Amino acid sequence: MAILKALENIFDPKSVAIVGASEEKGTVGFGLASNLAKESKKRNIYFVNPFDKKIFGEQTYNKLTDIKEKIDLVIIAVPAKIVLQIIKDCIAKKVRGVIIVSSGFGELGEEGKKRENEIVKLLQTAKIPLVGPNCLGILNSKTGLNASFAPISPLKGNIAFLSQSGALLNSLMDAMNAQGIGFSKLVSYGNEADLNLSDFLLYLKDDKDTKVICLYVEAIKDGRKFMEIAKEVTAKKPIIVIKSGRSSAGQKAAATHTGSIAGDYQIYEAAFKQSGVILVETLEDLFDSAKALLMQPRCQNGIGIVTNGGGAGVLAVDYCDLEKITLPDIAEKDIDKIDKRGILGAVAIKRNPLDLIGDALPNRYNVGIDAFLSQEKINGLIIIETTQIMTEPLENAKIIIEMKKKYPKKPIVCCFLGGELVRDAIKLLESNNIPNYSDLRRAVRSIKNLIKNEHE
Amino acid sequence: MEILSFEETKKLLTKYKIPHCETEIFNFEDKALAFAKKIGFPVVLKIHSRTIFHKSEIGGVKANIKDEKEFSEAWNQINESTKGRNIEGILVQEMLSGKEIAMGMKRDEQFGPVLMFGLGGIFIEVLKDVSFRIAPINKTEATKMIKEIDGYKILEGYRTGEDVNISKIADILVSLSKMSTKEEYIIGMDLNPVIVNKDYAKLADFRIII
Numbered sequence: 001m002a003i004l005k006a007l008e009n010i011f012d013p014k015s016v017a018i019v020g021a022s023e024e025k026g027t028v029g030f031g032l033a034s035n036l037a038k039e040s041k042k043r044n045i046y047f048v049n050p051f052d053k054k055i056f057g058e059q060t061y062n063k064l065t066d067i068k069e070k071i072d073l074v075i076i077a078v079p080a081k082i083v084l085q086i087i088k089d090c091i092a093k094k095v096r097g098v099i100i101v102s103s104g105f106g107e108l109g110e111e112g113k114k115r116e117n118e119i120v121k122l123l124q125t126a127k128i129p130l131v132g133p134n135c136l137g138i139l140n141s142k143t144g145l146n147a148s149f150a151p152i153s154p155l156k157g158n159i160a161f162l163s164q165s166g167a168l169l170n171s172l173m174d175a176m177n178a179q180g181i182g183f184s185k186l187v188s189y190g191n192e193a194d195l196n197l198s199d200f201l202l203y204l205k206d207d208k209d210t211k212v213i214c215l216y217v218e219a220i221k222d223g224r225k226f227m228e229i230a231k232e233v234t235a236k237k238p239i240i241v242i243k244s245g246r247s248s249a250g251q252k253a254a255a256t257h258t259g260s261i262a263g264d265y266q267i268y269e270a271a272f273k274q275s276g277v278i279l280v281e282t283l284e285d286l287f288d289s290a291k292a293l294l295m296q297p298r299c300q301n302g303i304g305i306v307t308n309g310g311g312a313g314v315l316a317v318d319y320c321d322l323e324k325i326t327l328p329d330i331a332e333k334d335i336d337k338i339d340k341r342g343i344l345g346a347v348a349i350k351r352n353p354l355d356l357i358g359d360a361l362p363n364r365y366n367v368g369i370d371a372f373l374s375q376e377k378i379n380g381l382i383i384i385e386t387t388q389i390m391t392e393p394l395e396n397a398k399i400i401i402e403m404k405k406k407y408p409k410k411p412i413v414c415c416f417l418g419g420e421l422v423r424d425a426i427k428l429l430e431s432n433n434i435p436n437y438s439d440l441r442r443a444v445r446s447i448k449n450l451i452k453n454e455h456e
Numbered sequence: 457m458e459i460l461s462f463e464e465t466k467k468l469l470t471k472y473k474i475p476h477c478e479t480e481i482f483n484f485e486d487k488a489l490a491f492a493k494k495i496g497f498p499v500v501l502k503i504h505s506r507t508i509f510h511k512s513e514i515g516g517v518k519a520n521i522k523d524e525k526e527f528s529e530a531w532n533q534i535n536e537s538t539k540g541r542n543i544e545g546i547l548v549q550e551m552l553s554g555k556e557i558a559m560g561m562k563r564d565e566q567f568g569p570v571l572m573f574g575l576g577g578i579f580i581e582v583l584k585d586v587s588f589r590i591a592p593i594n595k596t597e598a599t600k601m602i603k604e605i606d607g608y609k610i611l612e613g614y615r616t617g618e619d620v621n622i623s624k625i626a627d628i629l630v631s632l633s634k635m636s637t638k639e640e641y642i643i644g645m646d647l648n649p650v651i652v653n654k655d656y657a658k659l660a661d662f663r664i665i666i
Contacts, residue, residue, distance in 0.1 A: 222566065223567035224567060267567055267590070269588065270567075
């Protein structure tokens with residue numbers, strides 16, 4: 001498909017020109033130039049700026065057409081009014097892709113929209129794909145491409161993030177770096193004047209580096225096309241979305257009841273549900289769920305809880321109830337079948353949730369987890385650990401890792417509650433692809449999003 | 457934006473096999489009364505107009521009319537309170553008994569026809585206990601849509617022990633899905649209430665917006 005080939009050129013260009021490159025710190029032109037210069041060994045970088053002779057010691061060009069070599073990708077960061085002329089140069093130069101980071105287009109009303117349409121028409125006639133305008137740019141950690149003015153670069157990883165907000169993308173990248181979570185591709189898609197969200201989704205469907213797709217969405221252009229493509233993509237890999245604009249829902253007076261009740265948010269909710277897209281409410285949920293989906297397999301409803309703290313167990317049960325997670329009953333005799341040596345003894349309360357009691361040593365976790373995961377009706381497990389005087393977090397983590405090997409198809413999420421005492425154990429768990437969450441509610445929500453909904 | 461005429465609306469309901477209460481439109485009392493006698497008391501009288509969206513608020517609806525005398529009074533009252541308004545006629549309808557539910561459709565600019573389902577009355581207006589789907593949907597999806605609302609237990613006969621025919625409700629939702637996908641000139645629909653019991657689900661009030 002033409003569009004996929006076009007996106008390949010944008011995500012992995014052999015040569016990039018920055019129009020509006022600058023040496024002046026704190027400017028967009030500086031951000032772009034310094035980000036691209038970092039990986040200048042991988043591709044040819046050209047700076048276009050008629051006012052500065054040199055940028056980072058490199059020769060600059062007055063205009064695009066002064067560059068003799070072939071250009072794959074052009075990034076434009078000049079005032080909106082002069083973008084049209086640059087676009088004409090792009091077409092003359094037969095470039096293979098354009099990103100306009102400049103604002104001052106469709107988002108500014110009539111005049112901006114006119115300007116945007118004019119540019120899109122020219123580029124579409126010339127068959128040159130456009131990202132933006134009014135965006136932060138794109139990043140591809142695999143090829144080391146940072147065609148954005150983001151203040152940081154992401155870690156390499158398998159989460160793709162497509163965002164209608166550039167600012168949000170910056171902050172989340174920073175936050176995920178701190179958590180050690182990496183990205184495959186990041187796209188700030190701006191006004192979607194040409195390439196839109198659905199195009200990027202379609203590209204990511206077959207992208208080997210991407211295992212989970214996260215979206216931040218304000219509004220979707222061509223909702224029906226989005227649904228069609230999202231259905232195709234979610235059959236292969238999960239899409240998680242956070243949608244803003246909930247509060248204004250349904251405020252507009254409408255002639256029909258249905259019209260006034262069916263607010264925008266509810267319509268999006270239905271569309272996401274029907275196309276297998278996971279909708280979350282907070283940014284924390286977005287990346288908590290991404291982490292779970294990245295590390296663990298998906299499952300059907302029917303979850304077990306194993307804990308060494310009664311209170312924490314009850315909290316987890318409450319949250320499961322809120323999230324409509326079913327906790328199948330497990331009979332004492334079924335637990336005893338696995339616990340042949342009677343390690344759980346008389347202390348444990350043998351049901352779901354399984355309370356191993358505060359003085360549980362690792363062997364109790366071992367038997368308890370085995371007893372639960374061997375049950376046919378338990379499809380996934382939440383393991384809670386509170387830190388008592390006798391608790392051995394690191395040993396418990398090792399047991400969980402072994403149990404995960406024994407039952408690879410059943411997802412496990414952990415909630416080792418604590419700070420310093422559990423830090424190393426959490427590190428060990430996560431380096432073995434078992435996600436841990438600092439709060440029970442986060443753990444419960446994450447496993448909930450591993451449960452396939454009826455549309456998947 | 458206006459309400460589709462009564463005859464056109466009825467034609468559409470028939471075309472898409474959507475069951476509704478016995479109803480006809482009249483301009484003369486004698487013919488209306490004859491129809492009321494034919495379908496049997498009690499009956500409902502209500503106006504149909506292409507421009508009036510809130511007919512009960514202007515005194516355009518009289519329910520539970522038990523005999524000829526009440527019929528005549530109601531007929532006159534409706535005519536009195538709607539005098540000077542642009543009315544297509546007065547509908548005579550059979551009174552149905554059962555639980556009230558509501559359905560609707562809104563054509564969204566981005567997603568196309570959006571179907572809505574909920575319980576009638578305060579459940580929909582105050583509690584907003586409704587579910588939505590983007591058309592087209594099949595019967596399985598329609599059934600999920602019905603079961604999704606918080607008040608589903610009421611349809612299952614919580615406390616009253618009287619459950620309703622879910623399958624017949626789902627059939628109507630599927631028909632609405634077909635109709636809204638094919639008849640693109642329809643911009644919205646309100647089917648409220650739809651009366652449902654063990655045996656049937658029938659529209660008691662409906663309007664199609666074009």
